[in-house]
Amino acid sequence: MRISLEDVWHVYSPGTAFETVALRGVSLSVEPGEVLGIVGGTGSGKSTLAAHLNLLLRPTSGRVLVDGRDALALRKSELRRRVGLVFQFPEQALFAPSVEEDVAFAPRQMGLGPEAVEERTAAALGVLGIAHLARRPTRALSGGEQRRAAIAGTLAMRPQVLVLDEPTAGLDPFSRRELLGVVRRLREEGTSVVLVSHDLDEVAEVSDRLCVMEGGAVRAEGTPEEVFYGELALAPTTVRVAARVRESAPGLGRPVSYDETLRSLRALIGG
């Protein structure tokens, strides 16, 4: 499924002293089966943008299209099922007494039978690597485990597009790697993922395409290579280093992730 935003504006609290224009004419699409990274500074509109992908927030003006049809014409429940949105710090919303009950909540709400609910719950726990925690009280988990339980709850709906708002914020490097592995795995299975992140290295590693937000507008968009080498100010440090080395050694190519940069540098030295 393909989601397109067409000239979307979003104004919070219009007509009040708190009026904020959070999106200023954003046009963007999420293509089937891709990982789209959304980066940008604090307050640049990333979370506001993410919340428009399943119409949790409605555009003040502009349109959201799902496979070419106006998303407003779809049933809300249908849209929320197909586009799973995981908020920033989703663990704050865990509520059921145990992990498995929390994860089972959404598929049960969809009206699935007990067997299907169980199967989806087990599968989602497995993907997130927390099957062994199924019976635990959600309060008796580490922060990273809680984060994974919360993501599993949305994944159990089997959305076609999974939107993750800062899923690795506050996690240790090991948990981060594991979560990025989950993103890769979902993509391999055909789920589109929208990954909102502050961390350029992280998005460079898993994204097919990037969208850089600034002041509520799209500052740059394209493959990580196009975006980073198009404007080095938007690139992570590793890419800036690679770009400098490239000046005297064009054979380095245009690596975008940390690992790719390392491999390219090694090959260069070796050769």
Ligand SMILES: Nc1ncnc2c1ncn2[C@@H]1O[C@H](COP(=O)(O)OP(=O)(O)OP(=O)(O)O)[C@@H](O)[C@H]1O
């Ligand atoms: N509920 C709200 N009411 C009013 N203004 C809001 C609300 N939520 C966000 N804003 C404002 O809208 C702008 C964009 O906020 P948004 O949360 O989309 O940014 P963000 O890029 O996700 O930032 P961060 O990286 O800090 O999560 C900011 O100026 C913010 O203050």
Ligand SMILES: [Mg+2]
């Ligand atoms: Mg945010």
